Amino acid sequence: MPVFRPRPRASAPLRLATLAALLAFVAPAGTSCSGGSSSRGGGAPPVGVPVDDVLLYPFVGSKSVLMIVVSFQDGPALFPTTAEGENKVRAIRDDVVDAYDKDSYGTLSLDIDYTWPPLLIDKKMSDYSPTSALVHVRADAIAAAKKAGYDVDSYDREVLFSPKVWPSGARGWIRTAWMPHTLRWVLVHELGHTLSRGHADFWDGIPNGAGTRVEYGDIFDPMGSGQLWSRRLVSNPWFKLRAGWLDPSDILTVEQTGRYTLTSLENPDPTEGPTAIRIRRDGMSDYWLMYRSTEPLAADGPIIVRATTNPYDPTYLLDMTRGQVANEVEDAALGRGQTFDDAATNGITVTNVSQPGDPFLTLDITVDAARQLALDLPPRIDVLSPPRDAGPVSGVVDFEVASSDLDVDDTNGAGIQKVTMNLFLPSQDPPPVLASQEFLAPPYKMSFDTAAGTTPDNFYYLEVISEGADGGQNQVWFRVIIDNYTGTLP
Numbered sequence: 122m123p124v125f126r127p128r129p130r131a132s133a134p135l136r137l138a139t140l141a142a143l144l145a146f147v148a149p150a151g152t153s154c155s156g157g158s159s160s161r162g163g164g165a166p167p168v169g170v171p172v173d174d175v176l177l178y179p180f181v182g183s184k185s186v187l188m189i190v191v192s193f194q195d196g197p198a199l200f201p202t203t204a205e206g207e208n209k210v211r212a213i214r215d216d217v218v219d220a221y222d223k224d225s226y227g228t229l230s231l232d233i234d235y236t237w238p239p240l241l242i243d244k245k246m247s248d249y250s251p252t253s254a255l256v257h258v259r260a261d262a263i264a265a266a267k268k269a270g271y272d273v274d275s276y277d278r279e280v281l282f283s284p285k286v287w288p289s290g291a292r293g294w295i296r297t298a299w300m301p302h303t304l305r306w307v308l309v310h311e312l313g314h315t316l317s318r319g320h321a322d323f324w325d326g327i328p329n330g331a332g333t334r335v336e337y338g339d340i341f342d343p344m345g346s347g348q349l350w351s352r353r354l355v356s357n358p359w360f361k362l363r364a365g366w367l368d369p370s371d372i373l374t375v376e377q378t379g380r381y382t383l384t385s386l387e388n389p390d391p392t393e394g395p396t397a398i399r400i401r402r403d404g405m406s407d408y409w410l411m412y413r414s415t416e417p418l419a420a421d422g423p424i425i426v427r428a429t430t431n432p433y434d435p436t437y438l439l440d441m442t443r444g445q446v447a448n449e450v451e452d453a454a455l456g457r458g459q460t461f462d463d464a465a466t467n468g469i470t471v472t473n474v475s476q477p478g479d480p481f482l483t484l485d486i487t488v489d490a491a492r493q494l495a496l497d498l499p500p501r502i503d504v505l506s507p508p509r510d511a512g513p514v515s516g517v518v519d520f521e522v523a524s525s526d527l528d529v530d531d532t533n534g535a536g537i538q539k540v541t542m543n544l545f546l547p548s549q550d551p552p553p554v555l556a557s558q559e560f561l562a563p564p565y566k567m568s569f570d571t572a573a574g575t576t577p578d579n580f581y582y583l584e585v586i587s588e589g590a591d592g593g594q595n596q597v598w599f600r601v602i603i604d605n606y607t608g609t610l611p
């Protein structure tokens with residue numbers, strides 16, 4: 122299989138194949154041969170390994186979760202140590218298993234154990250410093266679970282049900298969810314964060330113009346704020362694709378003007394149409410069109426979400442009907458006969474021409490085909506180290522990333538002018554940068570001693586900015602936990 126994939130400019134099917142390749146995992150190193158000619162003027166093709174995409178993070182098959190219920194000397198567990206308390210734990214477990222089963226179309230099966238009775242951590246809640254409490258309570262809870270005989274390391278995720286010893290609310294970071302209360306829908310949301318998802322927000326304003334960000338405002342998504350349990354069961358197709366719950370072949374990337382059908386996101390029927398429609402908006406973002414067939418507020422037309430290539434950027438539910446209802450999000454869908462007109466800026470219009478009673482939507486979509494073909498493919502970024510699910514890091518850490526510009530080639534460094542890595546602490550504004558380095562060629566590798574100086578145990582981001590020689594740019598934030606405390610535990 123040739124590594125070099127020239128970017129097709131004339132053939133729509135080939136172009137689709139390229140986008141599918143962008144979304145699919147590349148072959149592992151060693152299964153490809155190098156070859157082809159460089160589009161940059163006849164030089165030797167870059168050598169190296171193909172670059173995976175940090176955005177794509179399959180979470181499918183059987184995955185195990187340990188819910189660790191803890192108490193402190195001065196703080197009781199969130200559940201009483203009674204049969205009723207245990208039943209409450211079980212009910213949360215069963216609901217979360219069911220939510221992920223439905224959202225993943227049965228491709229993800231969560232196997233959730235829980236510690237019972239609650240584990241007493243031999244500390245007071247007041248012993249934790251606000252800065253490091255999240256990291257240290259995690260470490261203490263895991264140590265307590267291990268002491269009680271649980272093989273914590275064998276699980277794919279852990280959930281801490283703990284009295285609130287940290288300043289913020291519930292959290293999800295890398296492989297851990299922190300729950301200071303027992304709200305099941307919040308746990309679904311926090312586990313979503315452990316799948317590298319950001320928040321599903323609402324853009325309260327003109328869909329492609331002025332407006333206000335409403336954080337959590339996408340009421341239809343588990344990463345937003347919908348209060349109905351039914352809304353916790355259906356993630357947007359961008360999240361589903363990245364988790365491996367949708368296949369790239371389930372999604373149609375529209376590159377030509379035409380009439381398209383769209384099947385239900387909740388109950389897809391491939392004979393009726395794709396499960397989602399993606400329209401590239403610009404070099405960094407896409408419109409995602411989905412049919413929420415079980416959602417009363419969106420029964421007649423698609424909802425449209427704008428998403429970027431940065432996994433921690435929010436996704437934005439766009440408002441297709443301004444000024445009709447007090448709560449703008451409630452008529453965000455594009456009703457029958459309505460048109461979303463983004464022709465002036467991005468050459469795109471979407472008109473809902475669906476017929477009442479059809480089990481699918483019908484949409485007339487116009488795009489500027491020449492513009493679509495000319496859109497830049499942003500650099501692809503992968504984080505090679507630290508490993509994604511490995512949990513916290515300590516001591517000297519090698520942060521290593523790979524990047525390639527798919528307009529040129531998929532091997533590390535191809536078409537990349539500069540890679541910048543910043544390690545920063547997101548909980549302060551402006552965020553303090555602990556380490557920063559720029560690279561003009563691979564390896565893109567930055568070493569940092571987390572134990573030297575006064576780096577607090579906390580949550581951090583590794584920011585990776587990759588700039589293509591063609592001007593395209595991509596940026597991802599990769600979650601990091603620094604924990605130099607666990608190593609001091611007996």
Ligand SMILES: [Zn+2]
Nearest residue numbers: 310311314320
């Ligand atoms: Zn959140």
